Amino acid sequence: MADNGPEASPWTGSAKVDPVLRNAIRYTISAKEYRTLHEYLLKQSPTILGRRAPQPSKYDAAIKHKDDYNAAAVRASLRVFLAAQTGLKLWDIITEQLLQRGKPIRSTTKSSLFKSPNFRLSISVSLILLLHRVLHRFFTRLRVNLLTKDAAPFRRRNPRISKALTARLAPAVGASLAGFVLGVYPGDQFRITVAIYLATRAAEFAYNALEDDGWFKNRPWWFGSWMLMPPVFGQLLHAFLFDRDCFPTSYGNFILKNTPNYIQKRPPGYPSQLAWPTNEGIVDGLAEVSRLNYPAFVSPILFPSASQTLPPSVSHISPITSSAHPSIRALTCALLHPHEPSCMRTYVTFFLGAVPMFAKFFTLIFGLFSLPRYKLFLKDPVKEIDQLAKNVLRTTIFVSGAIGTSWGSICLFQYLLPRTFLPTQRWFWGGFLGGMWGFLERKKGRGQFLYSTRASIDSLWKVGVKRGWWKSGKNRDVWVFVASLMLLNAVYEINPNAVTSGVVRKSLGMLRGEGWVDRAKFTKKEEVEEE
Numbered sequence: 001m002a003d004n005g006p007e008a009s010p011w012t013g014s015a016k017v018d019p020v021l022r023n024a025i026r027y028t029i030s031a032k033e034y035r036t037l038h039e040y041l042l043k044q045s046p047t048i049l050g051r052r053a054p055q056p057s058k059y060d061a062a063i064k065h066k067d068d069y070n071a072a073a074v075r076a077s078l079r080v081f082l083a084a085q086t087g088l089k090l091w092d093i094i095t096e097q098l099l100q101r102g103k104p105i106r107s108t109t110k111s112s113l114f115k116s117p118n119f120r121l122s123i124s125v126s127l128i129l130l131l132h133r134v135l136h137r138f139f140t141r142l143r144v145n146l147l148t149k150d151a152a153p154f155r156r157r158n159p160r161i162s163k164a165l166t167a168r169l170a171p172a173v174g175a176s177l178a179g180f181v182l183g184v185y186p187g188d189q190f191r192i193t194v195a196i197y198l199a200t201r202a203a204e205f206a207y208n209a210l211e212d213d214g215w216f217k218n219r220p221w222w223f224g225s226w227m228l229m230p231p232v233f234g235q236l237l238h239a240f241l242f243d244r245d246c247f248p249t250s251y252g253n254f255i256l257k258n259t260p261n262y263i264q265k266r267p268p269g270y271p272s273q274l275a276w277p278t279n280e281g282i283v284d285g286l287a288e289v290s291r292l293n294y295p296a297f298v299s300p301i302l303f304p305s306a307s308q309t310l311p312p313s314v315s316h317i318s319p320i321t322s323s324a325h326p327s328i329r330a331l332t333c334a335l336l337h338p339h340e341p342s343c344m345r346t347y348v349t350f351f352l353g354a355v356p357m358f359a360k361f362f363t364l365i366f367g368l369f370s371l372p373r374y375k376l377f378l379k380d381p382v383k384e385i386d387q388l389a390k391n392v393l394r395t396t397i398f399v400s401g402a403i404g405t406s407w408g409s410i411c412l413f414q415y416l417l418p419r420t421f422l423p424t425q426r427w428f429w430g431g432f433l434g435g436m437w438g439f440l441e442r443k444k445g446r447g448q449f450l451y452s453t454r455a456s457i458d459s460l461w462k463v464g465v466k467r468g469w470w471k472s473g474k475n476r477d478v479w480v481f482v483a484s485l486m487l488l489n490a491v492y493e494i495n496p497n498a499v500t501s502g503v504v505r506k507s508l509g510m511l512r513g514e515g516w517v518d519r520a521k522f523t524k525k526e527e528v529e530e531e
Helices: 019-026 031-042 048-052 056-063 069-099 117-146 149-157 159-165 170-184 189-212 225-242 249-257 279-291 312-321 331-336 343-369 371-379 381-416 426-441 446-467 476-494 502-512 519-530
Strands: none
Touching (some): 069 117, 117 149, 117 159, 117 170, 149 159, 170 189, 189 446, 189 476, 225 279, 225 426, 279 331, 343 381, 371 381, 381 426, 426 446, 476 502, 502 519
16 A cells, blocks of 8 residues: 555645644744744654644634633743642652651651642632733723723712723723632632732831832831831730740740750750750740749758749749859749849840851841842952842841840849739840841841741731630631732832832733733833933
């Protein structure tokens, strides 16, 4: 039998391409992407697929459509889904194979694909992108149509609805309804974190917009975001002692690891068969001493025959307090600095040890963050190194002062306040005093302040639910996410320059279907041309 050659391609000749096939391909790959794929892959392939693949011109003519907006939105959504799914899978491999090496492997039950958190997160993110683009275009077209003369009767019959739908912010607010798709992802800590992050960022950009409009032109010179730190540190320190299950673990580990003068470690030569309180046990002891209204310290050295020198509820701290200096009068001081009777000397000693330690740590951190700016270092090394040194010094003093003052203020309150006056609340005021060190970072520390604020909001919410101050409703974090997205879109629509993050501006452009563009740059160019 004669060989008729390879089967004819549906793209060749005058045969029309099947509509289903054409739409499927149009919603999968654009003409520009196909041109690149054909140039570097299909054209070089010796297989049948390479020989039958249509030329870019024929492909472009076959899928050409007068309106490619929806197809582009679907293509972007599919790419986001694949990227998210791949990234989450790689992260699981890294955490399971590398970060957990040497640790016991936790047994996990396999669930179906649709119940997988990674799959549902990928679906949620991709659908938010798709629906945001579709809704933004829908409300934009609806607003344009309602502003025409033909829609005048509708505007007269429905004045309130017309006013809402024809407002400048209608497309931005309407598109934000896509945020409800976040509810597809299971409600856990990650979803709460995303909602809080977006809320604080939206509030930050809204403040920038108000500042640009002159709302704070007569503010005092010391006014700024650093003022968040006193109440934030106060709340975090109070939760650290009395509601540690509602406290961010990373914060707690950082505090306990970097306060050797106040958190007593197990001595090197201490007998292994004898118990020593853990870091958490020391913190629990401080909390219990506060609830007991700060009983006086009875030194076992001065009163060796005393049957009981500690309240029964804090007996686990006796390995620390039993050898405390006899001249110490307060039980908290005996627990925090047992071998140094002077609270002031302990406070100063903490700074002498903490400043060099934090300086090394922040030099490494700021140095890593400065790597993308290596060209500026090569251009003017003296200026950049000087700026880096100032940032490290300010952050070092800020963190050292905040931690040291938070602990040292408890000793101060022991001498200034009666034992029964604000026994537990004084921890909040101790953290409040520690947060005052944020004044040193008032010019360039907004990122650090907002990070701590987000941690405090999360902690405060959990404490309120735990103590019955408010109830934890279902999907409230989704409502916060949608409201924050509305505010963020509104600020971006009115004043793109108020959104000070270029990545956020470009991400909003992607959500709207404008592409990875920065509207703020175009706005500045237009202002320059008008001048």
